[in-house]
Amino acid sequence: TTEYETIRTELHGEGARRVALVTLNRPKQLNALNDRLMTELGAALKAFDADDGVGCIVITGSEKAFAAGADISEMKPLTFIDAYRTDFISRNWETIRSVRKPVIAAVAGYALGGGCELAMMCDFIIAADTAKFGQPEIKIGIFPGAGGTQRLPRAISKAKAMDMILTGRNMDADEAERAGLVSRVVPAAALIATALEAAETICGYGAPSVTMAKECVNRAYEGTLADGVAFERRLFHAVFATADQKEGMDAFLTKRPPQFRHE
Numbered sequence: 699t700t701e702y703e704t705i706r707t708e709l710h711g712e713g714a715r716r717v718a719l720v721t722l723n724r725p726k727q728l729n730a731l732n733d734r735l736m737t738e739l740g741a742a743l744k745a746f747d748a749d750d751g752v753g754c755i756v757i758t759g760s761e762k763a764f765a766a767g768a769d770i771s772e773m774k775p776l777t778f779i780d781a782y783r784t785d786f787i788s789r790n791w792e793t794i795r796s797v798r799k800p801v802i803a804a805v806a807g808y809a810l811g812g813g814c815e816l817a818m819m820c821d822f823i824i825a826a827d828t829a830k831f832g833q834p835e836i837k838i839g840i841f842p843g844a845g846g847t848q849r850l851p852r853a854i855s856k857a858k859a860m861d862m863i864l865t866g867r868n869m870d871a872d873e874a875e876r877a878g879l880v881s882r883v884v885p886a887a888a889l890i891a892t893a894l895e896a897a898e899t900i901c902g903y904g905a906p907s908v909t910m911a912k913e914c915v916n917r918a919y920e921g922t923l924a925d926g927v928a929f930e931r932r933l934f935h936a937v938f939a940t941a942d943q944k945e946g947m948d949a950f951l952t953k954r955p956p957q958f959r960h961e
């Protein structure tokens with residue numbers, strides 16, 4: 699396995715397609731997302747996306763913090779021209795959006811600023827009851843710069859997003875669930891097991907239909923309804939070209955478990 703300095707990676711589960719668990723690992727800095735970490739995270743995600751033995755990816759942090767934001771000590775000296783010339787934030791933060799396999803964020807503790815934005819870049823968020831979400835950038839003289847001003851209003855409504863981004867207040871896990879930011883809240887001790895179980899469930903399904911479903915939902919998130927429905931129709935027709943569709947339906951009709959071949 700590849701050695702990283704700021705993340706840890708491991709494989710879970712059995713079978714042809716396993717779960718890759720990526721743990722953000724700068725505990726002393728509450729997993730502040732510096733350039734090194736985002737580059738390593740991007741490299742790990744790309745490698746797992748290309749690995750046929752991996753069906754789903756889980757990203758998590760520590761008990762205290764998923765991530766407390768972009769690294770403020772790294773950002774403080776940044777000038778406009780540095781940020782513009784190096785395409786600051788986009789350059790190694792956007793990799794996660796190009797991953798075609800499902801990516802689940804398992805969040806305990808702080809998910810603030812870039813940490814909240816990173817969680818929102820994942821396909822869904824499972825939260826521990828200790829999770830705290832916020833976009834506190836306004837308190838340090840900036841505002842969210844890794845998609846927060848765009849993804850938060852889509853996830854939780856304009857009113858709530860404005861409230862969070864302009865006041866910098868945190869949401870606890872229950873409020874985040876009520877607002878629709880997270881898909882489930884579980885006791886902190888059950889967080890990783892719950893996320894791995896969801897990921898293993900996904901790994902058991904036919905990979906083409908999983909990938910197509912993710913693509914279609916992202917289209918809903920990013921485009922208009924008419925465009926999204928047309929896109930869904932095209933991929934829905936395509937899924938009938940897969941062996942897994944015949945297998946899944948035959949298994950149902952003959953009352954036996956399916957043997958997906960991920961093709």
Ligand code: CAA
Binds near residue numbers: 727787812
């Ligand atoms: N960047 C760099 N270092 C950070 C950090 C960050 N975002 N968050 C925490 N740390 C460091 C602290 O400086 C501290 O380091 P030292 O031990 O060397 O002093 C260490 O992590 C532990 O943090 P605290 O002592 O502050 O821990 P706490 O339990 O008292 O407080 C906290 C926890 C409320 C999360 C607090 O650390 C905090 O407010 N952090 C900053 C949150 C923030 O503003 N995030 C947004 C960053 S900007 C951004 O993300 C831009 C973007 O849109 C991409």
